[in-house]
Amino acid sequence: MVELKDVSVTYSDSGVEALNHVNLKINDGDFAFVVGSSGAGKSTLIKLILKEINATDGTVMVNGFNLKKLRRSKIPQLRRTIGVVFQDFRLIPTMTVYENIAFVLRVIDAPPKYIRSRVPYVISLVGLSHKAKSYPTQLSGGEQQRVALARALVNDPALIIADEPTGNIDPALSYEIVDLFKGINECGTTILMVTHEHDIVRHFGGRIINIDHGQVTFDEVVEGNYENQ
Amino acid sequence: MKISSMGYLVKQGAKNVWTNRMMSFASYCIILVSLIMVGISILIFLNLDKIISGIEGKSEVVVQLDDNIEKSAIQTLEETIKSVDNVDTVVFYSKEEAWNSMIEDMTKEEKELFQYADDDNPLPDTFKLTIKDINRMSDTTNQIATFGGVTDVKSPTSFANVLIGIQRIISLISVAIVAALIVVCLIIISNTTRSSVYARKKEINIMKYVGATNAFIRIPFFIEGMIVGLLSAISALLLTKFAYEAVYNILSDDFQLWTTLGVKTLYSFSDLFSIVALSYIIAGAVIGAVGTSISINKHLAV
Numbered sequence: 001m002v003e004l005k006d007v008s009v010t011y012s013d014s015g016v017e018a019l020n021h022v023n024l025k026i027n028d029g030d031f032a033f034v035v036g037s038s039g040a041g042k043s044t045l046i047k048l049i050l051k052e053i054n055a056t057d058g059t060v061m062v063n064g065f066n067l068k069k070l071r072r073s074k075i076p077q078l079r080r081t082i083g084v085v086f087q088d089f090r091l092i093p094t095m096t097v098y099e100n101i102a103f104v105l106r107v108i109d110a111p112p113k114y115i116r117s118r119v120p121y122v123i124s125l126v127g128l129s130h131k132a133k134s135y136p137t138q139l140s141g142g143e144q145q146r147v148a149l150a151r152a153l154v155n156d157p158a159l160i161i162a163d164e165p166t167g168n169i170d171p172a173l174s175y176e177i178v179d180l181f182k183g184i185n186e187c188g189t190t191i192l193m194v195t196h197e198h199d200i201v202r203h204f205g206g207r208i209i210n211i212d213h214g215q216v217t218f219d220e221v222v223e224g225n226y227e228n229q
Numbered sequence: 230m231k232i233s234s235m236g237y238l239v240k241q242g243a244k245n246v247w248t249n250r251m252m253s254f255a256s257y258c259i260i261l262v263s264l265i266m267v268g269i270s271i272l273i274f275l276n277l278d279k280i281i282s283g284i285e286g287k288s289e290v291v292v293q294l295d296d297n298i299e300k301s302a303i304q305t306l307e308e309t310i311k312s313v314d315n316v317d318t319v320v321f322y323s324k325e326e327a328w329n330s331m332i333e334d335m336t337k338e339e340k341e342l343f344q345y346a347d348d349d350n351p352l353p354d355t356f357k358l359t360i361k362d363i364n365r366m367s368d369t370t371n372q373i374a375t376f377g378g379v380t381d382v383k384s385p386t387s388f389a390n391v392l393i394g395i396q397r398i399i400s401l402i403s404v405a406i407v408a409a410l411i412v413v414c415l416i417i418i419s420n421t422t423r424s425s426v427y428a429r430k431k432e433i434n435i436m437k438y439v440g441a442t443n444a445f446i447r448i449p450f451f452i453e454g455m456i457v458g459l460l461s462a463i464s465a466l467l468l469t470k471f472a473y474e475a476v477y478n479i480l481s482d483d484f485q486l487w488t489t490l491g492v493k494t495l496y497s498f499s500d501l502f503s504i505v506a507l508s509y510i511i512a513g514a515v516i517g518a519v520g521t522s523i524s525i526n527k528h529l530a531v
Binding site for chain 1: 231233234237248431432434435436437438439440441442445
């Protein structure tokens with residue numbers, strides 16, 4: 001669960017007010033698209049949830065953590081409850097697909113036996129079992145994004161944040177990727193997907209949050225074309 | 230942290246040495262050169278210290294005795310002086326021996342002039358002492374001067390002070406050189422690895438996003454630096470051994486030089502092996518590990 005109460009963020013170096021008195025609640029099991037033009041405040045929202053930056057005003061609660069009171073040393077614990085998928089995949093190039101995913105479990109001190117059973121399972125969920133030993137550079141953009149998704153999923157986080165996950169891949173594959181997210185959401189994981197691809201949003205529908213000039217200007221559930229088909 | 234995780238991180242660190250081999254080699258060379266310079270400083274210091282100790286051993290203290298002292302009292306006094314803890318050797322030198330020695334050193338004309346003066350020998354009986362620690366020379370001579378039967382104690386105090394001064398200056402210079410080299414080495418290593426770390430900034434960033442602690446991120450870098458430092462230390466030890474033994478073989482043949490200086494010869498490398506090896510291994514590992522770790526600090530604040 002993510003809850004922002006009257007949150008403002010002003011960047012001290014530039015003086016830019018990126019978020020302005022935002023109130024937002026994303027419940028467990030929600031699937032929400034966050035849309036908005038460049039500089040609207042979408043990235044700031046993600047940074048805030050990951051505690052990469054702090055709110056200037058207001059309260060941010062993420063998966064039971066009050067980020068205002070969260071000590072620096074406890075940030076890793078917060079991040080272990082969140083899976084993140086980036087536009088540029090951010091896979092470690094010197095590690096294989098298997099190692100990139102297993103790495104997340106090693107970070108949380110998971111037993112080797114669990115890693116050996118969990119990682120192949122998650123790789124199979126994203127349909128890449130045959131590429132487990134490949135390096136990221138040997139994969140297409142769509143495949144890399146699926147690895148990133150598997151990595152976000154492997155430690156069974158309560159929330160997955162996807163920052164423009166379809167931005168760097170073939171449009172035809174974009175729908176496949178969002179379909180994967182939908183499938184994960186159906187299993188109970190909360191998904192917060194930032195995108196500027198209106199076609200995808202229109203196609204899938206669901207909860208849509210529009211941010212403009214640091215404020216939430218629209219927050220409603222919209223029916224998608226996909227559901228009409 | 231579990232043992233399995235620790236094993237994984239150590240393995241990652243070792244793997245990174247090869248993955249980043251160009252940067253590892255650059256760090257290896259820098260640490261190698263610095264360690265050899267540190268080693269040379271240590272070896273020069275230890276050998277100079279040995280030479281100075283040899284010279285100290287040659288500086289004599291002369292204890293003059295009362296003309297009326299009994300033979301039996303001389304023996305008792307000799308035992309008393311020997312029991313002083315800073316006294317190394319004691320040799321009795323009778324007034325007759327002193328007279329004969331003085332006559333021997335005279336020219337023919339002088340000898341003729343003094344040949345009839347045997348009955349009126351003005352020289353005193355003496356003890357010639359060598360002392361162990363030149364730093365405590367004054368205390369020792371003052372103590373001996375209070376003994377019964379002693380009229381005067383002559384010691385080369387100014388010479389001793391010069392030696393003590395030289396010894397102190399050499400110690401200070403050695404410590405300063407070693408400290409400066411370690412600092413310079415840390416700066417160079419952290420700068421050398423900075424570009425390598427920068428290239429892995431993305432990797433560190435990803436680790437932070439998936440919830441890795443700073444320690445989890447640092448350990449492989451730490452291990453990587455430590456391995457490079459240890460490899461440098463082993464190479465530096467071998468190079469120092471060959472170079473030192475070559476110098477040792479040349480200098481140890483000059484018997485006259487060492488006799489003059491009061492030492493048998495320089496330390497052999499096997500005498501100093503443990504101190505040099507220990508210094509290299511500790512310094513190499515610490516410089517490598519700390520130098521590498523410094524450069525990742527600024528990337529951890531994500």
